[in-house]
Amino acid sequence: MNLNVSINWRSISYVCGFLLLALGGAMLIPASLDFLFFSGRTYMKFVAGLFVCGIIGGTLVLANRCPDRMKLGMREAFLVTSLVWVVLSIFAALPIYWTLNIPFVDACFESVSSLSTTGMSTFTLVEKIPKSILLWRSFLQWFGGMGIIVIAMTFFPALRLGGMQLFRSEFSDRYEKILPRLSQIASSLLGCYCFFTVICAVLYHLAGMSYFDATCHALSTISTGGLSTHSESLSYFNSAWIECIAGAFMIIGGMTLMIFVRIAHGDWRSLMRDKQFHTFLSSIFLCSVFLTFWQVMTNGTPLLESIRHAFFMVISIFSTTGYINTDYSLWSPLPLVLFFIISLIGGCTGSTTGGIKIFRLQVLFTIARNHLRHLRRPNAVFMTRFQGYHITDAVAFSIMTLIILYITTVLIIAISLSACGVDFTTALTGSGAVLSTLGVGIGPIVGLGATIAQLDALPKCILMFGMICGRLELLAVLILFMPSFWRN
Structure with a gap:
């Protein structure tokens, strides 16, 4: 497979960098509110996330800023549509990860679930989560x-x-x-x-x-x-x-x-x-x-x-x-x-x-x-x-x-979820819940007031993949797995 195809990676990197800067700027909102009105114990985590997004995003923007080459073709449009969701989810998870000291997979699950508007969660008692994190999920x-x-x-x-x-x-x-x-x-x-x-x-x-x-x-x-x-x-x-x-x-x-x-x-x-x-x-x-x-x-x-x-x-x-x-x-x-x-x-x-x-x-x-x-x-x-x-x-x-x-x-x-040991009802309704971005299904794992925290990392990753597929109308993601997409 020839991966050296005519894909304008500079344009893709520029778009990702620009959106990372925007994401970092958005972290100022929960950071400021936590410092002024909330507990005052989590704002530095958002400030740290802002700096990470600012440094990486700024580097991508400055290194790939070339007006003559800032063009998105069909391949680039498919790539950037899916890649942006993944990149932003990873960086949006940083304040959650640093604040709650949970596994990074769980933090990513929260950010993917939020950005995809699915609404599924790994949190057992939402009331115990800091207000800044709850506000960040809502944003x-x-x-x-x-x-x-x-x-x-x-x-x-x-x-x-x-x-x-x-x-x-x-x-x-x-x-x-x-x-x-x-x-x-x-x-x-x-x-x-x-x-x-x-x-x-x-x-x-x-x-x-x-x-x-x-x-x-x-x-x-x-x-x-x-x-x-x-x-x-x-x-x-x-x-x-x-x-x-x-x-x-x-x-x-x-x-x-x-x-x-x-x-x-x-x-x-x-x-x-x-x-x-x-x-x-x-x-x-x-x-x-x-x-x-x-x-x-x-x-x-x-x-x-x-x-x-x-x-x-x-x-x-x-x-x-x-x-x-x-x-x-x-x-x-x-x-x-x-x-x-x-x-x-x-x-x-x-x-x-x-x-x-x-x-x-x-x-x-x-x-x-x-x-x-x-x-x-x-x-x-x-x-x-x-x-x-x-x-x-x-x-x-x-x-x-x-x-x-x-x-x-x-x-x-x-x-796939059933192969990971999930019962059939949870697997089927959970699959429909993530692909439709509904976020709730039937059973003790995906039902009312339930949490998927008890699942292993692999089924969580499967659910995250389903969320992104459902959010991006499925075809925008699946086409990336076709070998012909990467060939000239």
Whole structure:
């Protein structure tokens, strides 16, 4: 295999260095707050992390700063998309490792889980963790959520991942005049993201959360990460108002953020045109109503309690957030199977959610319907369309490939975990939880209030690999394992 291919490593190193500098700058936030308001015992760990990121990141930027060669081709785009997530996760783990004196694998697990917005944890009692570390995890989720939105709306359409090239046409048609440059698209998305985060934090505080809890949960909610400052998740607060606020912002996090950019630029009809949004809301409503009556009929649960738990849990799992307001493991098997399925579906494209994404299933069902119609009328020609755009064979094949690989990867990760001695239920639901970035499954290891700390290093590494694959739409990672990718 010829590894001396035409890959612009200088550009890749420059991007990694620049983002390391940004990560180091972000460490100032928990360091400053710990020094001023928290225990004052952990800020030096973040300062040390800042210096490490600053030295290495600065060196990479200065050594590879060459305007004539700062170009990212297709290979570089695939590489930098995956490499950035790995590099940032390793360096983001340093303050966690130095503060808690835990194995470095566990520290990396926390950072990968946070940046990928998965929300799975190795911590047994979250309440005993320093506030600076809890805040750092929340910020990592927030950064990861924003990062994947920008990548999904800019890089993935160009890389033609899983049918995302369909959205390149939509962007060029509708945004070229109002947002002609990539930097403007990113800044507009960031503005919407920050706006909803601030509003969510204010509402959480008004509903009874402390300033610290409100901030951490707002960062975690809008990013659909799901990490909490309490082991019992949102059930700790036992507040219907807090759950309503969380539900509303989890739905916002599960929507295409670009819709709000359109609305901000005067395109108020965009919400009504978006078929993903309609399907997302209707699916949440139908599943919630079904589970409400199922709980009433099978368990005799009071109606209002069933409505509260069913709607919250369906929104949380559909948006792949993973917040919990009740011990769902005590429910009958049918709701648990439904939760597993909808977690793999996820939310809308261009959101912070994980999963296969609704638009791909919409296209798949349209293809299946046209195929059945073609069997009935062999001479007829049926066009596959999505939101007014023609679905070419290349786009359809790309979507079907991703769905098949997604299901296959869930099984492969589950089998790998089982080979490490993990029981079948934990292996399967844990595999789905990391690949969908939901973060919670069923059982004492991946269930409500559970911790994967008892697992060995190898299954933890398998789960981390699944998180990165799920966060980066699978194909962006798997293509790096193809020998042809590295050949000229």
